[in-house]
Amino acid sequence: MNVKIAPSILSADFSRLAEALEAVERGGADLVHLDVMDGHFVPNITIGAPVVRSLRRVSSLPFDCHLMVSEPQRHIDDFLEAGAQMISIHLEADPHLHRALSAIREGGAKGGIAINPASSAELLGDALDYCDYVLVMSVNPGFGGQRFITSVIPKITRIRGMIASRNVDVEIEVDGGIDVATARSVVDAGASILVAGSAIFGKGDPVERIRAIRMAATTSLV
Numbered sequence: 296m297n298v299k300i301a302p303s304i305l306s307a308d309f310s311r312l313a314e315a316l317e318a319v320e321r322g323g324a325d326l327v328h329l330d331v332m333d334g335h336f337v338p339n340i341t342i343g344a345p346v347v348r349s350l351r352r353v354s355s356l357p358f359d360c361h362l363m364v365s366e367p368q369r370h371i372d373d374f375l376e377a378g379a380q381m382i383s384i385h386l387e388a389d390p391h392l393h394r395a396l397s398a399i400r401e402g403g404a405k406g407g408i409a410i411n412p413a414s415s416a417e418l419l420g421d422a423l424d425y426c427d428y429v430l431v432m433s434v435n436p437g438f439g440g441q442r443f444i445t446s447v448i449p450k451i452t453r454i455r456g457m458i459a460s461r462n463v464d465v466e467i468e469v470d471g472g473i474d475v476a477t478a479r480s481v482v483d484a485g486a487s488i489l490v491a492g493s494a495i496f497g498k499g500d501p502v503e504r505i506r507a508i509r510m511a512a513t514t515s516l517v
Contacts, residue, residue: 298512299325299488300505301359301468304350305341306492315496316354322505326357326381328470328490331374333364336388337436344373351378359488361409361470363436364388368395375402383407383430383468387414392422400427407468411436412444416453423461428488429454433481434471443472448484455485478512 302324307315316327329347334340347358359381360374367384368391374382382399386408389395399406405427408419412432419429431451434441451467458465468488469481478489489512495504 296482296487298482298509300509300512301326301328301488301490302495302501302505303328303330303470303490303492304496305330306496308496312350313353315501316350316356318501319495319505320354320356322502323509324356324505326359326488327354328359328361328492329379331360331362331364331370332436336365336385337363344370344377347374347377347379357381359383359407359468359490361407361430362388363409368398371395371398371402375399375404379404381405381407381428383409383428385409385411385436386418386422387411393425396422396425409436412447416450416457419454419457423458423463423465426465428466428468429458430468430470430490431486432471433469433473433477436471441472443474443477448480451481451484451486458485473508475507475511478508479514482512 302319330341332339332341357380360379361383367389382404384395396406407428407430408426409430433444433447467486469486470490473489473491474494495501
């Protein structure tokens with residue numbers, strides 16, 4: 296399995312985002328995760344499409360926009376125009392997943408379904424036929440730096456089984472509490488995209504932190 300590392304700039308210094316993007320690119324990041332929060336669907340407020348558009352000018356990495364917002368369909372076109380190559384929306388936030396995912400894919404981006412820790416994997420159902428990836432939250436959305444919820448690991452395994460049984464080309468992304476201690480467990484469960492924020496930007500050199508997480512995720516456990 297090709298494991299992709301997606302640094303989340305939520306944990307970066309917002310006054311030096313261009314430098315943060317340059318560092319993760321040097322570190323071999325595969326994509327950049329951008330957490331979009333509206334203060335309604337989740338308690339916090341972060342960035343919007345204008346910030347994504349500005350960052351697009353200083354990075355060649357694919358942008359993965361995670362919309363933690365109410366009424367996400369209202370914002371899809373804005374993030375497509377801002378340069379997002381991946382856009383995920385929460386199944387808890389939109390009852391019309393087919394319409395939303397179709398809009399994302401017709402706009403030239405990959406469409407993802409995000410699912411909260413307490414939401415059952417079975418809620419994904421037929422929507423797996425219309426998405427490119429599932430973003431499994433391993434913390435409750437809204438804040439960075441939270442502790443990994445270990446009970447999510449069996450859920451990742453169930454989702455991988457659902458994907459296999461439907462024979463669809465869908466990746467699993469995991470976001471929340473990913474670091475050198477948790478990376479391997481989610482990969483073994485079936486994830487191929489790992490989002491890491493504080494583990495990369497919290498302390499030390501982001502370049503070295505990315506490499507350490509990738510090694511932890513891809514080295515066989517003894």
